[in-house]
Amino acid sequence: MKTGFYPGCSMKGSAREYSESLMAVAKVLGRELPEIPDWNCCGATAAHNLDRDLALALPARILAAAEKAGMDEVLVPCAACYSRLSVTRHELLDAKGSEALRARISGLIEAEYRGSAKVVNILEWLAGIGGLEGLIQAPFARKVACYYGCLLVRPAGIVKFDRPEEPQSMDRLMKKIGAEPLDWAFKTECCGAGFSISRNDLVARLSGLILDDAVARGAEAVIVACPMCHLNLDMRRPNIEKRADKKFRIPVLYVTQAIGLALGIAPKKLGLQRHKVTVRFSPAVDKSPAETLPPSGTRPGEA
């Protein structure tokens, strides 16, 4: 079983710490994650609004490259990339008229796409790794709000690894590392997502609702598995606080960062210092409440 890694744009940029923590965790778990050679943009939020062929060809080229490199599955940590790759795979393999479409897209990308490589997201991949509990060094004994966002478990007809309305896979992972996942209301509500640039007032309002509920229920951290969610909840925190007219002292961690802490990996290796909202967790069993330093502006501890 060879698992390839598709970073996409965010893992190289705004979500570097997601990539860093994933690699650190993979190392402890003894998994290799070679990058897909010569990968390209997945098309993200733009391509499928403009040109259907382009929206299918970009992910198809990535998957074809993975197949060529002998990869059986492709790990896609970014939820948006995961959605694009999953939808493309469905359209080209399972949907009505997929055969002709596959032939045409293969022509466009000048490579044959067969569909042998499976597309997995971070939760699916981590759930498939046995023996995680046995490697725990310091249980991540915190109340957490697992935030799945919009793209990880939808659309239900294509993405079938968890139930779409009340997903549980991240909750189960958190239990494995000793955390207490809370029952809360905003697991799959929208954070504002792609409006991050054009309508950040909307982002501020929607993300604010999410943080509000998590905090009200006593969460010590919001756990995410999507760079866009993280960006809106963490980097946009000043906007959120301004609009809500209050401070939220809750850090937002990637699922891999929380697991990394439980595995005893140093915070710096997990990229925790890169967050806008300071994370004061360390691998030691520390029950002191998480605190946020003065929110906006400086990024303390950044290298």
Add this chain to the structure above:
Amino acid sequence: MARIGVFICHCGENISATVDVAKVAAAAAKIPGVVHSVDYKYMCSDPGQQMVSSAIKEKNLTGVVVAACSPRMHEPTFRRACAEAGLNPFLCEMANIREHCSWVHEKGEATTNKAIDIVRTLVAKVKKNKALLPIKVPVTKTALVLGGGIAGIQASLDIANSGHKVILVEKEPSIGGHMSQLSETFPTLDCSQCILTPRMVEVAQNPNITLYSYAELESLEGFIGNFKARIRKKARSLDEKLCTGCGLCCQKCPTKKIASDFDAGLGMRPAIYVPFPQAVPNKPVIDREHCTYYLKGKCRLCEKVCPTQAIRFDQADEIVEVEVGAVVMATGFDIKHGDFFPEYGYGNYRDVIDGLQFERMASASGPTLGEMRRPSDGKVPEIVVFIACAGSRDPAKGIEYCSKICCMYTAKHAMLYRHKVHHGKPYVFYMDIRAGGKMYEEFVRRAIEEDGVQYIRGRVSRIYERGGKLIVKGADTLLGARPMEIEADMVVLATAGVANPGAEALAQKVHISYDSHHFYSEAHPKLRPVETNTAGIFLAGACQAPKDIPESVAQASGAAAKVAALFSQDELIREPLIAVVDRQAPPLYSTCVGCFLCQTSCPYQAIEKEEIRGRDGQLIKTVAKVNPGLCQGCGTCVALCRSKSIDIQGFSHEQVYAEVLALLNRGESDV
């Protein structure tokens, strides 16, 4: 030697306009074996039939071919005429020269020739016909009714009152079914128990009805008129004859905190219990899973307090064997439970309840004595949201169908809530209001207009709990899909009506068909709605599809009428057009080689194994045998039989081969 009479009908001009009937009659007369051939204007008229019967007598005919319309039209007519003239009716065949010839072809030689071909074919067939006797099957005039809800109760009473014996089997400790759980019933709002319990008592007192409660069907074998059922009477752990139903044991039982199924989990019951005070029979059952004695080996308090020493801790299940002539399936339905609606927090938030739980809450005999008190903290809910179609009509939930009863009971619930909490605010989220039925639409209007129930057309996307309130997020599609949130104290989901969990296994036990949702299939969706495809097994109530009370009762009475009609005869008479297995004199006994391919192909489980034994009891061979009560005469086994040992009466090998040869070999038809 065959002596065949051929009778050609003009059917006014329907046949004679395109077919030269005189020529057909002349040609028929030349067919070897034909001793009489005539044509006549209306063969089916009295004089026409008279011609047939007098020819049978005068010419001593051994077979009759009537060349006229389709056998589907007049075969019974002419077979009756033959029988009256003393000729076995199965020696009469019809040659269809109207629907299959004169009406579909132009006038001409080809059409007349085709008519002659058809007549010749049927003459060849009738020469090979054998005199057949109708099959008589005795009828055991006892009905087995499975399920003691309102449908089963109604069917049992109707059958019993028509003078026949009934065995009623109910799996719960008491009869009554879901109806006994209901508070009040739409559209009249009369109390469910007030109208049901007299019927339950009637069942107990009717001398024609034997009631096995806390019992289940173990197996069913046989066929219409002649079923053998084995019934498992589960151990009640007490002697029913000694128990007086005083209830002392239930009061004294130290284990009291068991969620009551009857109260839909809202109330508690002891380990020895009667489900509800008006239970029939009013005899307790020990729940062995929770009873301290069965768990830890001590207690036996009930035994000590019982004034009649009726407790039997060592009682075992008992199997009762009964013979019945008909079965009525009245096993009812269930509602969807459990981890079905995570987005509504059903099963997670205690104040998100289902329709049956609301019924128990609203019932005067329920856990709250009819007061509206929400389960979590016992507070009176000030705002209640009712959600119709919780799962129904939702392919994403795997249930495409409409559960039918929810629109009405949701209106009733909202109304009842309002009657009990005058200042309360009921909201109903709905897709469509389906209120087809007598006084139903009026009832819904009353809820909206008089009781001020606020109906919102739209779906609820999510329910979550915040600060002791349930936040219901939905959209009002009549106001431009405006998103809305209601802070409710309690939410009632009209969860989809589904088949009982054991419905599929039971259907397989009794050999009836069921649909993909495990509801039982009727023989014809319009014209045979109470029969199943298995003769002698009938349907009543919601085991066939979700139904309300009046519909269940009507269907139950329908099923009872079918049973009574069946029992009005001492013997069943069936057409003998069924399969038979070759049997002959020793030493061969039968050409059947016992491969039983026929058995695997038979859609009706009509093929049995028969052991042929010598006088000394030694097994000679095992061959197939057709059960004449079950065989429907499709002939699938005949085509599959490798040794050609099974044949079908009326469509035998001899007959059909003779037809093919006669049809194709013009002028040399005597084969």
Add this chain to the structure above:
Amino acid sequence: MSDFEPKIVAFVCNWCTYAGADLTGTNRMKYSPRVTIIRFPCTGRIDFMLLLKAFANGADGIIVSGCHPNDYHYSSGNFHARRRWIVFRGLLDFLGIDVRRVQFSWVSAAEGAKWAQLVDATAEQIRQLGPFSGYHKLRGAGVE
């Protein structure tokens, strides 16, 4: 070839196609008189030896028609017929019979027009294929 008039035998079930053909008559739809119907209780009853017998005795073409799958009088017999037909089709070629000479179809009791079309289409097909004489030497052999 133009004056060749084929002999076609139709093996049909009593409940669907026979009734469907009755309906064709009731509606007075015209079709080729070259087809003659033999009635069976069910297509499951039809023994494929009969088809060979018919070819041996001068049939040029054959129609087998019954109830639609799932819409069936005897609950599963026509599924057996369909499965056997799939096997039989493979054998036809081996036996030297053009598969186009055997038309397998579903005609329900409500499809009177479909029956007329089926008959005419089959008659036209057989007319083009010409007479079938390959089996005439076998006449009189086998089961009678």
